[in-house]
Amino acid sequence: MNEKTLIELREDIRSKKISSTELTKFYLNRIRKHDKKLNSFITVTEEHALNRAKIADAEIAKGEVKKLTGIPIAQKDIFCTKGVKTTCGSKMLSNFISPYDATVIEKLNNEGSIMIGKTNMDEFAMGSSNETSHFGNVHNPWDLKCVPGGSSGGSAASVAAGLTPCATGTDTGGSIRQPASLTGICGLKPTYGRVSRYGMIAFASSLDQAGIFARTAEDCALLLSCMSGYDSKDSTSSKKDIPDYLEECRNLNSTKKIGVPVEFLQDLDGGVAKVFHEAVKELEKMNYEIVDISLKSSKLGVSAYQVVAPAECSSNLSRYDGVRFGHRADNVKDISELYKKSRSEGFGNEVKRRILVGTYALSAGYYDAYYLKAQKIRSLISSEFNAAFKNVDLIIGPTAPDVAFKIGEKLNDPIAMYLSDVYTVSTNLAGLPAISIPMGFKNNLPLGLQVIGNHFEESRLLSLARQFQEVTDWHKRQPGEFK
């Protein structure tokens, strides 16, 4: 059953082939059985899930089905969940229980889905390997010695191992797409503003965007239609209408020309390049016109990102001061020591590094040289994408520079770690939607194809992804140990 897509499971539930309770128990059992190896969940909400499943079954019996009635889903532990611990992967919030639900959680609940747990993640979503979590590494289901990517590593690993049919994630510089690539599943980052950020613990507010992990493009489309929409609690959320993503994913056919940025292929690992060219060939066979394009400034993306994201994070994380909630140090002599000790004890190294970098970048005398310069690069990247989309309908490339790396391999080399995001950060800087879908393997480890669309053109990239998945079966592969 764990090989089934979300759409298939939904059919099974609606046709009463299986009850929601049975389905929920099935996944809870798989978590119990397999997650010791993966560590993909921080909290498993068994009781809550079974209660919700009972309600779902009652609704199904009455014929009252919503878009996701009875479907289990794992929530990244960055989304505030009322009454359930929300840790954000940090010691700072290891005992934090939110008094409210994030809008994403509320929307998914309202469509009848069932939260089965909160997934592991890099601390405050800062990381590309899930190694910065206070709750330990997550292991890649394809090779337990490897990382699953990050920051949404727990969500990606749990979907890849079939511990849940789908999971939420957040993507600030690649935190959905890179782990999707490294674990061989689909990961969608919508346009900035498409999904409300309310209740999603902020890392870098101008880049953060909630998204999803699932097996297929269609599953992503269905979930996106449930999560999207304007939220009066988030001023940066968009008032644009929500199309029927599933319908458009199935029927939209206007894409003709697809661009490949030459910059994405320079210095690319040979094995990855080979897999990518195979994918391009598939698209050509489907009569898409593939053209070279240039996104010169995208090379500056990581640098700009590593200024903007830490700058915003340094301010966003100021609220964790030990005064009102979160970790509070004992035996302090004054307020200044309370701050210093609580924050020193509550945050891990990567978070501290970014707070320091960000504080520095915003300081008087450095602001212009760093923050303002980075914002200029950001505008440049945006305008290059705009120009590119006048010529092509979609842009493709590899999602990550390589397959999953070994746990510990890059932990002490932050620059190498940051380069994991080299192909993904530009879209965050420009606020564009992008998806990563499985495109093949190198050394028995999965690789993702990134498809980038213009603002609010999720349907277009979902449609291409679906067509690619009709002629390939990479997305159907499962890691042996978790079949």
Place this chain on the structure above:
Amino acid sequence: MSTEFVSTIGLEVHVQLNTKSKIFSAASTEYGAEPNTQACAVDLGLPGVLPVLNAEAVKMAIMFGLAINAKIENNSIFARKNYFYPDLPKGYQISQYEIPIVSGGSIEIETEEIKKIINITRAHLEEDAGKSIHDLFVNETAIDLNRAGTPLIEIVSEPEMANAKEAVSYLKTIHSLVRYLDISDGNMQEGSFRCDANVSLREKGSIQLGTRTEIKNLNSFKFVEQAINFEIKRQGKLLLNNQNVVQETRLYDPQKNETRPMRSKEEANDYRYFPDPDLLPVEITEETLTKIRENMPELPHERKTRFADQYNLSEYDIGILTSDKSLSIFFEAILKERDIDPKFTANWVITELLALANKHSINPQDITITAKDFADLLFSIKNNEISSKQGKSVLEKMWESGDNPSSIIKSAGLSQISDEDELNKLVDNVLKNHYKSVEEYKNGKEKLFGFFVGAVMQESEGKASPQIVSKILKNKLKK
């Protein structure tokens, strides 16, 4: 050689806007609730929450900008001012930095010596912080976040005031303006209206401003005046002794009437301002501006002009009546209640009512006597029901008891005898007792008329209406 110094003052006024809810959340802004009962998830800065701008606060800032003829920025930006303090839940205050909503503009101030224009640099929107209460627990500080997120406009003047009197006049003018606009209750005791004063001295004749100090958080006109005067003296002494003024923030201690440097925790602040990514630029369309402009209430100077046209009062009277919005409204409400002479009304409001208010240290807006009761009182005086002197004591009783004038007059037996039959009897008695004088009067000694009136008044123990007595006397003496 003695050097003469001149002082320069600039003010930063913080005005709490009287919106119902906070600037970035739906929590109530009501003053005086139980601590921390009016702080929602957003005000507490819980993980994941986001600010949403209160459109009403923007409207009020625009109204202020229009009232001082300032430029209204059509895309102003909110920025984060980053610093750690226990009553600042997010670790940053959302304020405006590079592009404030209001820039430029000016107001006219007036002291006994001078009338002048003070230019306003800018006015920006921001959120208030919570309150740290240091004296509630031993060795512990209590935090009340009810105030956190209350909308403020910070109004920054150019350093153009020459002394404490001008600074107070500036403050009073701004205070009156925000009350007229009804964008703030201006309550200084509750902290709705407070200011920081920047004070510096320079040698007379020099253009270069001297080193300034900033006196924080002054919350009464009196304290502003005293603090500035103290600071001018203090800096003057330093300079005369060839010592330097240190640029620092100081606090005013009203008990000792002195300013002191604030503790050094505020030192070397780098607020690391940057545009708040959670909020969009505040877009203000021409249409919005027009709509607000069309619905602007009457401003203090406009009301002054209208009063002058309408009521034939002295400039002094108009100045006082319009200096406070509620006083001017009270004045006009009296005239609406009863047909009374405006000059007579103005005299009573200014000399009697305001004197009472001052005696009790009550602000005009907090006077509880209603316009109707006050009008009835004036009407009784005008119609000779009671004398002016009695009127004053009735007013005092109204102030104390809240009773209406007619019941006070009745219960105190104050009302004049104006019943003609009764007065006729009194007059007849007097004329009978003074028949000789009546003869003399009739023979041409007309100045005796006053004597008869006085005699009747005496007979009535002062309660007779002198006007009616005169009328009756004239009639009877004619015959």
